[in-house]
Amino acid sequence: MSTPETFPYALTRAGVVMTPEPGNPLEVEGVLNPASGRGPDGELYLLPRLVASGNVSRVGLARVNIEKGIPVSVEREAVVLEPEREWEKGASNSGVEDPRVTYIPALGLHVMTYVAFGPLGPRTAVATSTDLRTWRRLGPVTFEYDDELGVDLGLYHNKDTVFFPEPVTAPDGTPSLAVLHRPVWELGEVRPGEGNRPPATVPDPRPSIWMAFIPLDAVLADHRELARWRQNRFLAGPEHPFEELKIGAGPAPIRVPEGWLLLHHGVTGVIENSMAQQQNVNYGAGAMILDGEEPWRVLDRTSSPLLAAETEDERSGIVPNVVFPTAIENIDGQNVVFYGMADSKIGVALLRRNPLFGE
Structure with a gap:
């Protein structure tokens, strides 16, 4: 394992790109945790989570203004996803939250995973688009039953999901799309008194990063297969002090000379209710190197954050002490x-190669 000083990549703050718009009722509880993508016009867009009163979230679209290679501001253009379907609306809460968007050239599509906060709490859902503006919902994700694991992962809450940008060879040898996800074994919110009930086959009872695969041929035949995840396997759990409570995937992994670079978040503190806003936690951004041919193998990871909550924007907000790439x-x-700052604003950091490793 590497320290930030010996890891091949580093993060450096570059400013704040988006803050809540005064007087905008859709943003009174923050703008945060954006997806991103290039539109047909070649422009760069953010798809931020917009939080209205009552913690009701929507996904917006905002064009990014860039000066000297650095995003400095945005121009809001639309709301592209709202909690309209039954799986996105609960009795006491509703929302489409924390989108991650991956452009997959093999499909010619932007593929969004998002948290649908519905009747039974947070579940992952999938949508696709060709232009970032119009999205086709494919519904909540279903999980193939695994005899070895002995559990249906669809029974549990799931967040922090994101697709790889290109097909990989799955463990069974088939060309497949790969996706990261994060099941949570806490049942107390939907079955009072049940508590944390992980299956006996799970390597770590804390929320950890898992990987699933979808045969590419199946997706090319029917895009709805993007919401049916197979061959689920444990990738990485909390190992270091900054990840004591849980970890989760960040942006889509990117190809690097070492394999795949995955940014992730690690969490410390106290969580009394995983479905409530969490006030006594600290989120930091770490990183892993995954094997280029077998991405379910972790080759290296940071023992402490590449970016921690240190500035006022990161330490003060709706949920203090949060850096969430x-x-x-x-x-x-x-x-x-692009990263969420204290669940209130959106920050920018530069991802650069550590000079120790050359260009």
């Missing part, structure tokens, strides 16, 4: 990371 875009040859 969710998108990476290449701007003028440089990788730029």
Whole structure:
């Protein structure tokens, strides 16, 4: 395992790109955790989570203004996803939250995973688009039953999901799309008194990063297969102090000389209710290197955060002490990371190679 000083990549803050718009009722509880993508016009867009009063979330669309290679502001254009379907609306809460968008050239589609906060709490759902503006919902994700695991992962809450940008060879040898996800074994919110009930076959009872695969041929025949995840396997659990409570995937992994680079978040503190806003936690951004041919193998990871909550924007907000990376875009040859700041604003960081490792 590497320290931030010896890991091949580093994050450096570059400013704040989006804050809540005064007087906008859709943003009174924050703008945060954006997805991103290039539109047909070649422009860079953010798809931020917009939080209205009562913690009701929507997904917006905002064009990014760039100066000298750095995103500096946005121009709001639309709301592209609202909690309209039954799986997105609960009795006491509703929302479409924390979108991650991956452009997959093999499909010619932007593929969005998002948290649908419905009647039974947070579940992953999938939608697709060709232009970032109009999205076709494919519904909540279903999970293939695994005899070895002995459980249907669809019974549990799931968040922090994101697709890889290109097909990989799955463990069974088939060309497949790969997706990361994060099941949570806490049943107390939907079955009072049940508590944390992980299956006996799970390597770590804490929320951890898992990987699933979908045969590419099946998706090419029917895009609805993007919401049916197979061959689920444990990828990585909390290992270091900054990940004591849980970890989860960040933006879509990117190809690097070492394999795949995955940014993730680690969480410490106290969580009394995983479905409530969490006030006594600290989120930091770490990273892993996954094997280029077998991405279910972790080759290296950071033992402490590459970016921790240190600035006022990261330490003060709806949920204090949060750095939450969710998108990476290449701007003028440089990788730029967008991240949530204290569940209130959107920050920008530069992802650069550690000089120790050369160009």
